[in-house]
Amino acid sequence: MSARPQPPQRPAVRVTVAQLEVGQDRHANLLAARDALRTAARARADLVVLPEYACAFDPRGVGVELAEPLDGPFVSALREDAAAHGLAVVAGTTVPGGEPGADGQPRAHNVVVAVDAGGQVAGVYRKVHLYDAFGHRESQRLAPGPLDAPPLVLDVAGLRFGVLTCYDLRFPESARRLVDAGADVLVVPAAWASGDLKAMHWRTLAVARAIENTAAVVAVGQAGRGVVGRSLVVGPDGVVGLELDDVPQVRTVDLDADELRSVRERNPSLAHRRYAVVPRG
Structure with missing residues (x-):
């Protein structure tokens, strides 16, 4: 039996980081997202990453009132633009349909949608860890995703991008x-809440996830009220190659596939593991 053909791997994969300011005005948010995709296309990016809650956001909490289905205007527009520009998209949004909370009130799901360069939905990740910390209670408005759902990993130009979000x-x-599951790059759309030490935690954790997994990290935060912004791209050796401040920005970087392989050859820590990751149930 012949080996399964692999997609061609480029010397570098180009990624656009879209640190957007998002509010409750869905139309304005969609215009900002589409403008970011146009900017990415002009930069000849392979992938654009939007933040968590890119469809609509309220720093006091997001629930069913700001949710829309996957076939709604936001994801439909992302699919249309992805196909038109020939680039993949990873974006956070909120969808209805979560199990009611303990109080019987309806809840939504915080999701990250991955769209391929043909405009097809390649996968959807429903956030597992809800932000019930630092005075927030995300679980009052949102239902957690299933623990046993397959990991969301998106192939883009020969690199594999694994998706998680915020908390x-x-x-x-x-x-x-x-x-x-084969991820070379960890993609983290976020609306990282501001507060004492929070920006430091965000940066430190992103760097730690890169070092311990010998994986690049693309951590894309929201800008604006109640969140820190400060998106960053970290190499598999822990070196920060791009770091933004707290205002809206769209920037493009190249991820070096050869660098990833080289780091993993010099530091084979993944091969030295003695424990597996399993859901707690």
Whole structure:
């Protein structure tokens, strides 16, 4: 039996980081997202990453009132533009349909949608770790995703991008599960809440996830009220190659596939593991 053909791997894969400011005005948010895709296309990017809650956001909490289905205007527009520009998209949004909470009130799902360069939905990740910390109670408005759902890993130009979101960054087993599924790059759309030490936590955790997994990390935060922004791209050796401040920006970087292979050859820590990641149930 012949080996399964692999997609051609480029010397570098171009990724656009879209650090957007998102509010409750869906139309304005969609215009900003589409403009980011146009910017990515002009830069000849292979992938554009939008933040968590890119469809609509309220720093006081997001639930069913800001949710829309996957066939709604936001994801439909991303699919249309991805196909038109020939680039993949990873974006956070909120969809209805979560199990009601303990109080019987309806809840939504916080999701990350991956769209391939042909405009097809390649996968959907429903956030597992809800942000019930630092005075927030995300679980009052959102239902957690299933623990046993297959990891979301998207192939782009010969690199594999594993998807997690925001609070998941604090759980190293989530990142390791994606690497076990073949991820070379960890993509983290976020609306990282501001507060004491929070920007430092965000940066430190992104760097740690890169070093311990010998994987690049593309951590894309929201800008604006109640969130830190500060998107960053970290190499598999832990070196920060791009770091933004707290205002809206769209920037494009190249990820070097040869560098990833070289780092993993010099530091084969993934091969030295003695424990596996399994759901707690």
